[in-house]
Amino acid sequence: MALGALSHIAFTSSDLDRSAAFYDLVLGFIGYTRWPAVAGQAKWKKPGVGIVLIYTAKNDRAHDRAAPGLHHYAFEAxxxxxxxxxxxxxxxxxxxxxxxxxxxxxxxxxxxxxxxxxxxxxxxxxxxxxxxxxxxx
Ligand SMILES: [Zn+2]
CATH class of the missing domain: 3.10.180.10 (2,3-Dihydroxybiphenyl 1,2-Dioxygenase, domain 1)
Known part of the structure; x- marks a missing residue:
């Protein structure tokens, strides 16, 4: 562990199964492994690198990266x-x-x-x- 290193990031999804299939593809490509998660969530880990979580959204507002909040997330190659x-x-x-x-x-x-x-x-x-x-x- 390193002080200040990213521990995990959690995104929200309007459709957990659809998003899990997408993140299986993307995160699998970059070396993350699907991990057991609590109900309503999905989780991937890459030891020594980080954890990505998907939470089920609690409302149906669309994401707007131009509004305050997360603009985008970058993975390293x-x-x-x-x-x-x-x-x-x-x-x-x-x-x-x-x-x-x-x-x-x-x-x-x-x-x-x-x-x-x-x-x-x-x-x-x-x-x-x-x-x-x-x-x-
Ligand atoms: Zn960027």
Whole structure:
């Protein structure tokens, strides 16, 4: 464990079974394992990395990433090839891709793709080899 490291993140879903199938696909690709969860939730773990939880939504309001709250969540990739491979996997499973893999100027070498979960939550897989490199002085 590391002080400040992300422990877990919980998303809400309007349809737990539909979302669980989606997250099985995505999280399975990036190495998470489905884990037993309490009723009304689904859980995936990747030891040493994190825990993703899905809670059943308590109302039917649509997610709005432009409103206060979560804008998007990014998972790390170890290579550009992994970003491309997830893009291909999602396309083969009719998952909405928001932005195909591309280079971004956020940090040197940043390469990412963006997609949406079944409730429209924006997700990202990024290869950011210099994300934690201190800025030049
Ligand atoms: Zn991002």
């Amino acid at each position: 170890d290579s550009r090839a992994e970003v491309d491979a997830l893009h291909a996997l999602l396309a083969a499973n009719d998952v909405t891709t928001l932005d195909a893999p591309a280079d971004y100027a956020y940090t040197s070498g940043y390469y990412a793709m963006f997609f949406a979960d079944p409730d429209g939550l924006k997700l990202e897989l990024c290869f950011a080899p210099h994300a934690y490199t201190p800025p030049p002085t």
